Amino acid sequence: MANNNAPLLEMRNIKKAFFGNQVLTDINLTLAEGEVLGLCGENGAGKSTLMKILFGMDVIRDTGGYEGDILINGEKVTFNTPFDALAAGIGMVHQEFSLIPGFTATENILLNREPKKKNVISEVFGDRLDTLDYNVMTGRAEAAIDKMGFHIDKNMVISEMPVGHKQFTEIARELSKDQLKILILDEPTAVLTEKEAEALLASIRSMSEKGIAVIFITHRLHEILAVCDRVVVMRDGYVVSDEPAANTTVNEISSRMVGRAVETTAKSEIRDKSDAKTIMSIRRLWVDMPGEIVRDVSLDIKEGEILGIGGLAGQGKLGIPNGIMGLYEAGGTVEFDGAKIPLNSPRKCLDASLAFVSEDRRGVGLLLDESLEWNVAFPAMQVQNKFLKNYLGGFVKWRDEKSIREVTERYIDELAIKCTGSKQKAKELSGGNQQKVCLAKAFALEPKFLFVSEPTRGIDVGAKSLVLEALRKFNRESGVTVVMISSELEELRSICDRIAIISGGKVAGILPASKPSEEFGMLMVSMVK
């Protein structure tokens, strides 16, 4: 050891930008042996990026690396791959499981680190033909499970396990590594039952007693207070607070997570539309959208308003438009303009003059291999028979290239889409311009009601305000009711009249956009599942 006084881990002045977008600024962080550090912040605050840097993930290097230093025991280290980080004693349990479904817990715990025995054949053909030493494997797996302090069946096949046990298998895998000094847990309790979550907290405590430092990322703030020594709150790529857990409260943390100096575009006036008629009424909606499950949502939307839907990632806010528009299986009732909308049928929604701009631009929003003309005109052509010429008494519906070009060019002008022309392929545009094409596609439908999901995700600041301005204009000038779903609370507050916060697949509350962000922050973490 170079220096006994140096902390186990120190991160100094870490900076990171993605394509000129500053996502981390001057992050300083220390971690002592056996310390449990709670890390919280809204989605996009930079927690995951910071952990990716620490874990040496490829995506960091592929996007130009980072600035600043990482020191372990006072010595500077650089991790080019996760394997370097593993060798230095850092283990990470990701949100997505990284387990082989047909293997037992033991086999997964020791995946690619199996103890082996030499034999005659392997002497000749190399060590990949060593046989596995099952006895030693069992022993090591047992030891790791004991260390964790939560019992799982080491012989059970992963695909037959309850989801919580899979999470524990992952943790046991990290613990089975002898060199492990720091364990990063990225929202580990999201998939656990209440009992299992408690067991996990207990096991974190026992790990810390054994000298392992833990970085614990979660949205369940009471868990942080229950188990952590120190709490770090991040917002917009900065560390906004770093203090002992004993000195803070859930309220304080949540308000720090969302509270920020508002620097976004000029706020629009907030209108009170409570007297307007209810244009859409949602009752007991459930949606099976993986990762964004909606459990029981009831919501009334007033004609002409802009309603924001916010909440933390994974809490179900994205499931609402996707379920209503028929992209994921859904149940419950939705009434629009006095008539019931059948669920699970995109066509019926579109026929009823609803439109949807998906958060998944590349997957759902665009025909990447086709021209802008096709992208803009396609839904209107299919649903409303626009941009078609009829021959033989309507038997032949011929694509009207001229009117398609006209409408596309009109939107290119109106939304200031940067492109070489209406014939350019959608995949060649930048993210912000692609988003504008998605909006143009929805506008071309001339809907009465528009769902916009994460309209500013992954686009630069300039494009952001243009997109928001276009939406506001669409709402004000055409009187279209807009429901905007976004992870960025400030963005919602800058454009919406009311904001509903979704937590745990349910509506945690609806507030006028003028309320201070702390109140929204409280709602966001209120029912987190």
Place this chain on the structure above:
Amino acid sequence: MKNKITAGKILSFVRDNSVPLMFVLICAVCIPISGFSWGYLINEIVTRMGRNIFLILALLIPIMSGMGLNFGMTLGAMAGEIALILVSDWQIWGIPGVVLAMIISIPISVLLGAFCGKILNMAKGREMITSYIISFFMNGIYQLIVLYMMGSIIPIKHFSIKLPRGYGIRNTVSLLNMRQCLDNLLAVRISGVKIPVLTFLIIGVLCLFIVWFRKTKLGQDMRAVGQDMNVARDAGINVERTRIISIVMSTVLAGFGMVIYLQNMGNIATYSSHSQIGMFCIAALLVGGASVDKASIGNVFLGVILFHTMFIVAPKAGAEITGDSMIGEYFRVFVSYAVITVALIMYETKKRKHKSQNAQQLQLAQEEADKHE
């Protein structure tokens, strides 16, 4: 209550083993109609087991590593054929000839297998159709070598196997001096049934090898790669290399298998022996109850017995029923293809299940909550 459980068990057993059971049924109907004696039948089946099992076992390793049915095993068969042609030109007969042919086939198989593996790594997710097309592509190269280069570039001395024009190999190459030399060594006759003990011993050794191989590090890696490539990669396993090794092993084993197969037949149909071999081996394996992602040694043995029983009795039974011998011939070809088709469809539909269960749970959860209120 107990009856219900056993009934359910039987039902799920039937559903899980529908293909083998269907073949048992076909055989049960066709055997009496065909009028073959049991002695003859058993003799034939034992012969065919010795002839085919090694080849079919070659398919197990790519299935283990998640690359599906290796239609590219034809490549190994080609390697085996080229080796045998060379050996028979050198006039090395009997057991030494067989052993030498196997040894010569190894470098050719490794080369072809590595090529095949490389291409399959470029076509992940559609390995089967690609390996199927590779077998056609390689057939072209094989013809180039055997029909044009042998005798002109690759020295071939003996006129018995060369075409009269001076280069290229004849349509059939006789292996008369090598015929069944493995099968006859140590052969035992039990009430008229000839059992090729040595061949079965070799097969037994291969089975042991496969069982052992599953327990090696490489075998474990292959299973991991087969189930989830990304997880395996994250754990530090070299996925691409593991997949190539798996195809190379399969190709080498198929080369050995082809040598065993041809020494039993006693001659090489130079331009057609290999072309159907992949299809028949795959069909036999599937008949034994294997699927695209799961196959065991038991499947191989059961498959060979059922498939070849059907193969032997179908033409005769067809002729007895319809009076036309061709019907049975076509029937067995149809059945071979149909079995593969059904297995592929079952595999693909299974991959797409599991959905909507989640949705039902959500609805249930709401109803539960209502009850509590």
Place this chain on the structure above:
Amino acid sequence: MNETLDKTNMTLRDRLKAFVDSFGLPRLIIAAFLLMLYIAAPIVGAGFWMQISNTINRFSWNAVMVLAMVPMIHSGCGLNFGLPLGIISGLLGATLSIELGFTGPLSFLMAILIATPFAIVLGILYGWLLNKIKGGEMMIATYVGFSSVSFMCMMWLLLPYHSPTMVWGFSGKGLRTTISLEGFYDKVLANFLQINIGNLSIPTGTLLFFAVLAFGMWAFLHTKTGTAMTAVGSNPTFAKAAGVNVDKMRMLSVVLSTWLAAIGILVYEQGFGFIQLYMAPFYMALPAVSAILIGGASVNKASIANVIIGTFLFQGIVTMTPTVMNNMIHMDMSEVIRVVASQGMILYALTRKTEATK
């Protein structure tokens, strides 16, 4: 984030490389090879005009079957390795038309009419199956083709055909493996407005027939439904979100493809002069698949131009290699070249990353 290519700054070499990348090296080699054959043909004394007419002739026989690939590629079902299913519908049409006693040009028309319902019914079943196994279409299509051909082998023997021109002479039942079309529709299209100039002969009727079908396909792709089909192939989720019934579009494309294959085999027969039954349709999908790929199509993009160019190149190689190579090096390596070129092309296409970004 400027993702658009700045084309002005490219050097000639970059451009050449970009051209080769977009066109595909194998395709370039095949085209160059064919060009070489045409140059070599007169030199080695294999009459140039003869070769050209041969190529055009074979083009006219095969083009419709290659056209049959287009709809399924457009709807994202991939290459239709199950073409034999459509061919079987065509064969049923052909044999039933003769069995019912039609002769001359009328027998061709009737063959098409009778084949149509078969193609539609089989196409619907086939499409239904492919909708259940999205993503695994190509392998299953191959084996659906094989199974149906081997099933029909039994049927050709068992179905009660009686026409003496078709059944085996001695037993009086069971269809022959090849049936001559003389007196039926042998060359009915080819002889229509045929042009003969010296050694050059052009089967105008067949070419016109193909032109009509190709125009129909081109026009269809310009209608509302055709646009929806292309969108389904380009991004099924986008199409679904835009209210298109994805399964219905795929089904329609499969039916269209199957029907075109049925017509395609009838056109082939009228040029060839014989109906080939039993195992003959077995491998017919592969030449059609490689032809359209050689023409510039990929697993999920194809145009009418790809069909025309591809069929011409592929049939050019098929007709030219035996004669030219034979005259040149006195070695008939045409079979090898054909197999390596066509299968190599399919392999190349399969190993390309599918362009549709998901």
